[in-house]
Amino acid sequence: MAAGDKPAWGYVDQPPPSPLMARASTAVFGDSPSGLRVAATLAGAATVLLAALIARELGGAARVQALAAGCAAVSGYVLVVGHMVSTSSFDLVAWGAITGIALRLPRTRDGRWWPLLGLAIGIGLFNKHLVVLLAAVLIAGPRDVLRGRGFLAGLLVVGLPALPTVLWQIDHDWPQLTVADGIREDDGGENRAMFPGRSRTHDRSPGRAQPYARARPHGVPAPRLRLCSSQASARRSTAARRVVDEAA
Secondary structure (H helix, E strand, C coil): CHHHHCCCCCCCCCCCHHHHHHHHHHHHHCCCHHHHHHHHHHHHHHHHHHHHHHHHHCCCCHHHHHHHHHHHHHCHHHHHHCCCCCHHHHHHHHHHHHHHHHHHHHHHCCCCHHHHHHHHHHHHHHHCCCHHHHHHHHHCCCCHHHCCHHHHHHHHHHHHHHHHHHHHHHHCCCHHHHHHHHHHHHHCCHHHHCHHHHCECCCCCCCCCCCCCCCCCCCCCCCCCCCCECHHHHHHHHHHHHHHHHHC
16 A cells, blocks of 8 residues: 555565556555555456366366366455555466466467467566576477467567566665565565465554554554554565665
């Protein structure tokens, strides 16, 4: 929320889409926890739809598509990130879209899908850099579809959405990598493995720490809306403050 109030091409702990989506959600649906969660809920619904479309691309009949959508709808991770605004909320949509298009390419042999795939990867990269791993896996797939001008057009399109935030990170000496390294040192893999079980719901009881949205830059007043968050969010904020303090 706080980062969304100060739009920028990048932040020390994440790219800009998630804070901006959070801000847009409260502007349209109301400055409340319910209004804030609309964006994440819509992203969760899109993830469920994409699961059905992926099943169809794999040759699944209507019942198989419904089963895939149902499994996605009740999966723990989708339920968690569909309830709170985070980079993962929209990252799932990007991964689903990329997977669906990547499956269609070898089936149809239609090179016109390459620019759309490049755009999906670029948007996913603009939201969260982890999507690079998925793109790397896709390259290990059928090699014959990599031939032609369509593939080159897709490569060119990838950089368009992601370029602003990449340039911002370069200009600021990649603070997001420093934050990630701080999280790894403080938390290791334990919190990531326990993420669904350790997520906390909104709680205003006295004496309980209130973790804020993960995109709270150092020096920005605490936002009015406090979100459900895992313990990693608090550590991410600590690591982000450490980066800013070191830079100062």
